[in-house]
Amino acid sequence: GSRGVENRLTDKEIAEADGVIIAADVQVDMPRFDGKHLIAKPVAAGIHKPEELIKEAISGNAPVYKAESGSEATESADGLSIGQQIYKHLMSGVSHMLPFVIGGGIAIAIAFMLDQILGVPQDQLAKLGSYNEIPALLKQIGDVAFGFMLPVFAGYIAYSISDRPGLVAGFVAGGVASVGGAGFLGALVGGFLAGYAVELIKVMLKKLPKTLDGIKVVLFYPVLSVLIVGLLMLLLNVPMSALNTWLNDFLNSLSGTNAVILGLLLGAMMAADLGGPINKAAYIFATGTLAASVATGGSAIMAATMAAGMVPPLATFVATLVFRNKFTAQERDAGLTNSILGASFITEGAIPFAAADPLRMIPSFIAGSAITGAIVMFLNIKVLAPHGGVFVIFLVSQPWFYLIAIVIGTIISAALIGVLRKKPTV
Template identity: 60%
Template sequence: YVVVFLKKILKGLPKSLEGIKTILFYPFFGLLITGFLMLVVNVPMKVINDGLNGFLSGMSGTNAALLGVLLGAMMAVDLGGPVNKAAYVFGTGTLASTVASGGSVVMASVMAGGMVPPLAIFVATRLFKKKFDKSQVDAGLTNIVMGLSFVSEGAIPFAAADPLRAIPSFIVGSALTGGLVGAFEIKLLAPHGGIFVIPLVSQPILYLVFILVGAIVSGVIYGLLKKDVTK
């Protein structure tokens, strides 16, 4: 949007400067404006993130299942956005103090919850093929890789295209998975990695089962709610 704005205000420049616009004006002013906007946005976002972290810290002594439900849901709310990152940063912050005890239940809930949305897309595009076009079905295959790698952002195109059906579906499955991981006090020693760090999970088989359960629940809900693809 910034570059489109720059194109409009710079379109009156002489033709002799046409070449320099793309290699100098757009990058320079684009970065300048974007940096300023980020600075402005960071002020309220810091307050929001600090508030979320304070809230989660206040819950850290409560029932692990309840905290797992909340963290799992947060991971699915915006798929890599500020709410997701608040939960993730909170999870990674618990790792240092839990190494001696075998890992963090909080981090395990966070990663499991974050793996669910892309895997749910894979499930939905397999079970409800008629509700997705070919490109979406193909994207479902990509999402299984992203989900197993703990890359929640793979589900963003589907969430952006149909947020009122996709996001609530993701939240249900992620919250369920996070709650189950917390209830069984499964621990994780790594901050990222998905299935590639499964040896660092205290109960790997059960952990994978809970992720699969959440993905199936989310995928089925999303598939049932989704409208048929427009022909």
């Protein structure tokens, strides 16, 4: 998770294990499982088919994992479709990128807020955020942290594909995308390009003598990958930069009906799978717009996405209060917890409710979130922070209207839950 590895397996525990199950959507440290019967599956398989996976892992029929000699090994793709592998690589990049986006973005946002409080002359508004000394220092720190966003994103996509040999090539790809104006889309493509380029280099150098294994990892891989990926990214930057500019201009030009439709779509995506691939796609898209909009007061798309993501858990909180007889005591307790999770923009708090009754809960969530997203986009409400929920309300351009949009969506979702949900049978 974002906190790093908790309760890490010891060497003794791994040695005593009859088999290993990797149920993950991000890159896992694999060489420690060398020689063990191992199967790799998506997280969903671990949730829905645990008994089946355990039986397969300890049956003795699972493939034996072999770490590559002289380098870090990549995770076995057994059991993962191409789409699942791509999603895993993408999520690896996103999970490592988010702390830089959130930390840097909020530092920049605080700099803007402090500058407004301290006062900036009308003829110096172009320097808002860096006019006064203290805000200028905060903005400098935020800019540095924010500047790592694209290299880290591309670097850890490449790392997920080809492990440590891919890290330097990925960072270079993201850095070239950032400097060359290719932006978030360029870094995304560059990360995959770097990862698979390193995999190709590994294949090309596979027949080198064993005596060169050490120098292969510390010299051949980084030098060749940096040169090859760097040159390819310089070429790729031209079309990707044009595409990025067009996309930013298009998004900035959205107004009226078009903005409402985009808000409806983003809101629905945030509630469709509550932290799954669809939700993450909307959120990644929104964070990509934030980087280009900091200087203009923030991103309406980011604001719509965050507001819509707050609705499902808040709706379960309201529904468990208003329609108490339709929930068990345990669900009512979970609903109370969701008041904090929702206010913090942790959409995943609504997952237990959706899992228990998906046909009624998910459409209810989608309706409220979509309406909230549409209202925020229609009013062109902007936010400078990529996360934080109501706790970053001071970074929202129209805070009262923003809160009203969230409340409207929450009431709509809660009302639909009350109408559609049946009383518990127990």
